[in-house]
Amino acid sequence: MRGINIGYVDKIQVKYNYVLIKVNINLSSILIPKNSLVETSQTGLLNDTVIDITPLQIINNQDVEKFSVFTKSCVKSIFLCHYDYIRGERGLNYDDLVRAATRISQRFDDPMLFQLASMLLQNTINISNEFIEVTDNVANITILIYDYLYKLFFN
Incomplete structure (x- = not known):
């Protein structure tokens, strides 16, 4: 107890x-x-x-x-x-533990799982690259607007 x-x-x-x-x-x-x-x-x-x-x-x-x-x-x-x-x-x-470990190992042995995981990682990389590009463009546009407003009001 x-x-x-x-x-x-x-x-x-x-x-x-x-x-x-x-x-x-x-x-x-x-x-x-x-x-x-x-x-x-x-x-x-x-x-x-x-x-x-x-x-x-x-x-x-x-x-x-x-x-x-x-x-x-x-x-x-x-x-x-x-x-x-x-x-x-x-x-x-231990029998339940061995059964569960066997099921998990069989699922990780599936080639389709690795293909899907690879696609997920590749898509994540592509989305992050697109996000960086959009953020960079927004920063450039902000700088242009700032320069235009500065020239308009202070010149």
């Missing part, structure tokens, strides 16, 4: 529409809010599976004092109780 190892995966059951994971928390003093984001992720080169638990609310000290996950009053609390369930989501994994 929050990047700290607080327990371990005890059992995994694969069902048709979901995966049920039993997690053992090391200490009963570790409280997990019911309003938490739970994701499974893969880390390391050996694809170690990790369950990330991120609390989505701020917990006050008064909520935590003398609280036990084993009492009957725990059911009405904001924390998960002993043997509670929480729905999780699939997080990031």
Whole structure:
């Protein structure tokens, strides 16, 4: 939780529409809010599976004092109780990363993409050259108008 190892995966059951994971928390003093984001992720080169638990609310000290996950009053609390369930989501994994990298590399391997990029750059250069020419002409016209007005009013 929050990047700290607080327990371990005890059992995994694969069902048709979901995966049920039993997690053992090391200490009963570790409280997990019911309003938490739970994701499974893969880390390391050996694809170690990790369950990330991120609390989505701020917990006050008064909520935590003398609280036990084993009492009957725990059911009405904001924390998960002993043997509670929480729905999780699939997080990031290396398979998704490899698929995404493959898709990106295939798109960059397309010769049409490089042709379009080359045309875009060439057109940008042409537009900037035209802009420089127009700016230069406007500057020349401004100088001519200035000279004409100077001669008209001061001569």
